[in-house]
Amino acid sequence: MPNNIIFLKNKTTPLDKYEIESKDNKYSDVQFLPLIAHTHHPVEALNLLRDNNYLNSLRYLIVTSQRTVECLNDSIIPTLTDEQKKKLFGLSVYTVGPATGDFLRRVGFQNVKGDDMGNGDKLSDFIIKDIGNDYHGEILSFVGAIRRDIIRKKLTQNGLAVKEVVTYETNVLNDNLDRFQNVLIDIADKGECDGKSCCWVVIFSPQGAKDIVNFLKQHPTIKDKLDLKVSCIGPTTNDYLTKNGIDPQVVSPEPTPDSLLGAIDGFEKRSNTPISH
Known part of the structure; x- marks a missing residue:
């Protein structure tokens, strides 16, 4: 061995x-x-999550990368109020992969779903079925600067509004x-x-x-x-x-x-x- x-x-x-x-x-x-090196971009996400009116209207979050969870954990969540954290951690969070799902739960999210789907296409189908007729408002999706467009495209084709916010970018090390x-x-x-x-x-x-x-x-x-x-x-x-x-x-x-x-x-x-x- x-x-x-x-x-x-x-x-x-x-x-x-x-x-x-x-x-x-x-x-x-x-x-x-x-x-690759990762750079956090928390400002746009922070502006949304600090807006209590927006946060109170938010029900669904998509996080498919551990890099986004790191940005949330290091640069976003520590700056929120206790009430804002409570609201954020109570959202339905859709993700791909058990490692990212476990990371989200360790950070404090209580309602993590889809981490056994395996890829973005299957996750999209799961989100559509899981939300069903209980759809209210837009879905906030935290993404990298470079990403495949599978999830957003499939959800919008099925009548779900998705707001994408970049939380990190990657650059190849030389x-x-x-x-x-x-x-x-x-x-x-x-x-x-x-x-x-x-x-x-x-x-x-x-x-x-x-x-x-x-x-x-x-x-x-x-x-x-x-x-x-x-x-x-x-x-x-x-x-x-x-x-x-x-x-x-x-x-x-x-x-x-x-x-x-x-x-x-x-x-x-x-x-x-x-x-x-």
Whole structure:
């Protein structure tokens, strides 16, 4: 079993379940390599949530990114009054993915829905069905500066008004490949698996991964000292990798730590099973 795993993502604060689950699965060296930087943009959201008339009329919120939850937790919620916080935490909050759902609940939201839907298209269908005839006013959707338009478009096509407010933006870091290579060199020097070091690289998104994917595709000389395997989260990232010449050993069936690490563990067990003749 490899001892090293590299997550190509920003580490979620205050805790990251990928780190917790990895250590529970006996990975002794768990590293996070951020590929993008996030900048909070709380002003427009603050103006709305501090407006008691608007807040009292609001019933539905869409939050599909952990980056938005971080913006809420760090830059918005601490500035609200106790009454405003109470109202905000009582809203119906629609989200995608258990990690974002759990984060919302830890922050204080009491009515989180849809975190088992898996993607924006399914979440849209869930919102339409969940709201049904109980629709009042607009739905406030907190989004990133760059986002896919699936949820807003589908909801508006079904007669629901959606107000999108940007809460963060992302920018690709300019030294991703250098930092990635340095991490691999450190791991390769350990030489833990028959003279090689065993390591999984987990790719979460195409954003910021271009140089690293090209590096992996070129079969660098470091591979002589490194048993390197690639896993990814989600069909979009898998499609990106295969189109760029990388065939991941593992594609996580679901965007969760349990699903990812279970799939990796299954791959490792199959790889280590002797072939019967």
